[in-house]
Amino acid sequence: MRNIGKITALAALLLSTAAIAHADTLTLEPGKEVNMVLLPKFLGILVFDQANEGAQEAHKELSNPGKLEFLGPTPENSVAGQIEIMTTATTQKQGAVMLSNNAGDQIAPAAKAAQDGGTKVVTWDSPIPSGEGESIFVAQVDFASIGVVMADMAHSILGGAGEMAVLSATPDASNQNAWIEAMKKALAADAKYKDIKLVDVVYGDDQAEVSYSRALALVDKYPNLGLIMSPTTVGIQAAAKAMQDEGLCDKIKVSGLGLPSEMVSYTLNGCAPEFALWDFRDLGYLTYYTAYGLASGQMKGEVGETFKAGRMGEYTIEADPGRANAKRILMGPFTVYNKSNVEAAAK
Amino acid sequence: MNKQSLLALSPQLLRILALVAVTGLILLFFATQIENYLNGRLFNRISSSVAVMALIATGQTLVILTRNIDLSVGSTVGFTAFAAGSLITLMPDLNPALLVAYAALLGAGFGLVNGLLVAYASVPSIIVTLATMALYRSLLVEFSNAKSITSESLPAWLVDFPNLPVISIGDLQVRAGFLVAVTIVFLAHLALTRLRPARRIFAVGSNPEAAAMAGIDSRRVVLVAFILSGMLAGLAGFMFLARFGNITVVAGLGFELKSIAASVVGGVSINGGSGSVIGAFLGTILVDLIDSSLVRWPIVSEFWREAVLGAMILIAVAVDTLFIRRLDRMRAARAHETALAQQGAKS
Numbered sequence: 001m002r003n004i005g006k007i008t009a010l011a012a013l014l015l016s017t018a019a020i021a022h023a024d025t026l027t028l029e030p031g032k033e034v035n036m037v038l039l040p041k042f043l044g045i046l047v048f049d050q051a052n053e054g055a056q057e058a059h060k061e062l063s064n065p066g067k068l069e070f071l072g073p074t075p076e077n078s079v080a081g082q083i084e085i086m087t088t089a090t091t092q093k094q095g096a097v098m099l100s101n102n103a104g105d106q107i108a109p110a111a112k113a114a115q116d117g118g119t120k121v122v123t124w125d126s127p128i129p130s131g132e133g134e135s136i137f138v139a140q141v142d143f144a145s146i147g148v149v150m151a152d153m154a155h156s157i158l159g160g161a162g163e164m165a166v167l168s169a170t171p172d173a174s175n176q177n178a179w180i181e182a183m184k185k186a187l188a189a190d191a192k193y194k195d196i197k198l199v200d201v202v203y204g205d206d207q208a209e210v211s212y213s214r215a216l217a218l219v220d221k222y223p224n225l226g227l228i229m230s231p232t233t234v235g236i237q238a239a240a241k242a243m244q245d246e247g248l249c250d251k252i253k254v255s256g257l258g259l260p261s262e263m264v265s266y267t268l269n270g271c272a273p274e275f276a277l278w279d280f281r282d283l284g285y286l287t288y289y290t291a292y293g294l295a296s297g298q299m300k301g302e303v304g305e306t307f308k309a310g311r312m313g314e315y316t317i318e319a320d321p322g323r324a325n326a327k328r329i330l331m332g333p334f335t336v337y338n339k340s341n342v343e344a345a346a347k
Numbered sequence: 348m349n350k351q352s353l354l355a356l357s358p359q360l361l362r363i364l365a366l367v368a369v370t371g372l373i374l375l376f377f378a379t380q381i382e383n384y385l386n387g388r389l390f391n392r393i394s395s396s397v398a399v400m401a402l403i404a405t406g407q408t409l410v411i412l413t414r415n416i417d418l419s420v421g422s423t424v425g426f427t428a429f430a431a432g433s434l435i436t437l438m439p440d441l442n443p444a445l446l447v448a449y450a451a452l453l454g455a456g457f458g459l460v461n462g463l464l465v466a467y468a469s470v471p472s473i474i475v476t477l478a479t480m481a482l483y484r485s486l487l488v489e490f491s492n493a494k495s496i497t498s499e500s501l502p503a504w505l506v507d508f509p510n511l512p513v514i515s516i517g518d519l520q521v522r523a524g525f526l527v528a529v530t531i532v533f534l535a536h537l538a539l540t541r542l543r544p545a546r547r548i549f550a551v552g553s554n555p556e557a558a559a560m561a562g563i564d565s566r567r568v569v570l571v572a573f574i575l576s577g578m579l580a581g582l583a584g585f586m587f588l589a590r591f592g593n594i595t596v597v598a599g600l601g602f603e604l605k606s607i608a609a610s611v612v613g614g615v616s617i618n619g620g621s622g623s624v625i626g627a628f629l630g631t632i633l634v635d636l637i638d639s640s641l642v643r644w645p646i647v648s649e650f651w652r653e654a655v656l657g658a659m660i661l662i663a664v665a666v667d668t669l670f671i672r673r674l675d676r677m678r679a680a681r682a683h684e685t686a687l688a689q690q691g692a693k694s
């Protein structure tokens with residue numbers, strides 16, 4: 001991972017020889033007072049809490065005398081609640097809002113107003129699709145590479161040929177939609193995937209019971225289905241449970257993005273032989289460093305700027321290949337879990 | 348069936364027959380549209396899936412019968428599912444009966460708060476339960492501390508119980524979870540039709556003034572209806588935990604509207620005083636059947652499914668209303684004829 005970071009930094013260095021100042025690694029000065037808000041999609045989901053732990057760690061490390069608040073909407077009010085918290089943060093003159101966006105482009109006007117009022121908006125986990133009102137997106141992994149990883153897991157589980165269906169979160173979750181598109185592209189790009197057929201995409205709304213019944217409906221709808229790919233931690237778990245409950249694991253496997261602690265039994269019993277995820281603590285940590293740098297005025301947030309994010313090393317701001325006019329910082333990598341490593345990670 | 352024998356049946360029974368007929372028609376319709384539709388598996392899917400909702404709809408029906416509404420049931424299900432899950436995780440050897448009682452009492456406690464506010468503080472139920480819906484959900488977010496319950500941490504008896512086949516005929520299985528739900532619905536039905544104290548619920552709902560004149564303490568009746576609704580939601584929370592195993596703070600989200608839909612489709616009058624829990628049970632089955640069949644119907648895309656479901660519910664309710672109104676008119680006409688005939692005989 002460090003190496004990838006260095007290579008990216010090197011590439012940025014080579015690309016921006018004209019602006020040598022940008023290629024210097026910036027070390028952020030600690031102790032600046034900046035109030036910040038970490039705004040997840042909604043409260044009460046383990047991965048977001050892990051991101052908060054990471055952000056709190058960075059908050060202490062940078063000895064910011066300001067406040068770091070973990071504020072999120074309740075689940076049934078996610079979209080409206082996120083917009084409301086964004087607006088409140090603007091009127092409170094917060095230094096930065098760190099947003100995992102669940103509101104699609106609906107949040108763009110509120111984010112723009114925040115920027116106009118001097119509040120930086122750093123997105124993480126899930127960006128603002130149009131990039132409007134967003135300073136920088138801290139991408140957990142390259143979205144295109146998630147597509148390749150999911151295609152590869154499908155390839156290995158299906159043994160190169162078979163039918164696959166996707167069980168996603170909500171229809172307007174911008175990260176899941178981007179990953180599904182990336183997977184479709186990956187499947188089309190390489191001839192080795194030619195016998196894998198993506199038959200359907202359904203949405204479980206990130207709720208256990210909806211995901212569970214959607215997974216079973218897929219089984220009934222496609223008699224030859226071999227794999228359910230679920231790029232969401234709620235969906236993958238519900239699908240695995242549904243297959244196990246109905247005794248279908250021999251025929252239909254589950255894969256996607258999941259938490260080792262929630263998936264360990266399904267991986268060991270063969271229902272979900274392989275799945276992937278990244279570290280949400282690191283994501284929160286890196287997001288905090290980025291937002292702190294921007295809000296304290298030490299970073300300009302321009303493409304090519306390189307800075308040191310504490311224990312995680314150097315990162316460079318680059319143009320987001322997936323979204324025009326948007327900027328990102330790429331964290332990476334992610335881990336593929338299977339029988340050999342899931343138990344250790346689940347602890 | 349001719350006009351006379353149709354009129355001899357009670358309106359409630361007719362409504363139930365009409366629901367069964369509509370369910371049959373919908374089954375036939377989808378059988379022509381979807382391959383391999385009518386089989387034992389369909390029964391297994393629907394019966395397992397309605398087991399949770401049937402309990403909530405029964406409680407909702409009790410409340411609606413008293414001219415009130417309970418919007419907090421979804422949050423109650425979520426909270427009790429999580430709390431029961433935490434308890435059994437901490438004490439894996441706990442007696443199953445105690446766990447069930449814990450969930451039911453917790454739900455009843457939530458119902459008690461609703462009932463006191465509605466009956467004794469005279470706040471409209473839609474306001475009270477709208478507030479407690481948010482309140483109970485926020486309590487859950489607070490209580491959960493961003494952790495989730497996973498099926499790994501639950502004892503095997505709990506996870507296996509809902510899917511335990513009690514009766515098997517080929518593919519078709521009558522499972523324990525469904526049997527429990529049917530039993531509870533049947534007991535509630537017996538109580539409502541046979542027990543004098545339970546009949547008071549109808550009296551208060553159809554004519555509060557008359558009920559008061561008859562010496563019925565309508566406040567107490569409303570309070571009891573809310574407590575029972577909370578208790579049934581608590582039991583549903585237990586069933587939810589057993590069936591899905593993985594509980595996050597979104598558990599039970601939206602169940603309030605689904606339970607109201609099931610009751611109304613099942614012929615429970617939203618104006619109170621009229622309806623049956625058997626009807627609400629059939630309504631639950633009908634809504635679930637339509638919902639899960641639509642997922643398998645290739646003609647309807649993901650984005651239209653909700654709209655089609657809504658339209659089908661509207662049609663079901665409209666047909667029911669027209670049918671009952673027509674029947675009332677026929678009955679009135681017959682009463683008129685009989686009266687005329689009697690007059691003729693006298694003179």
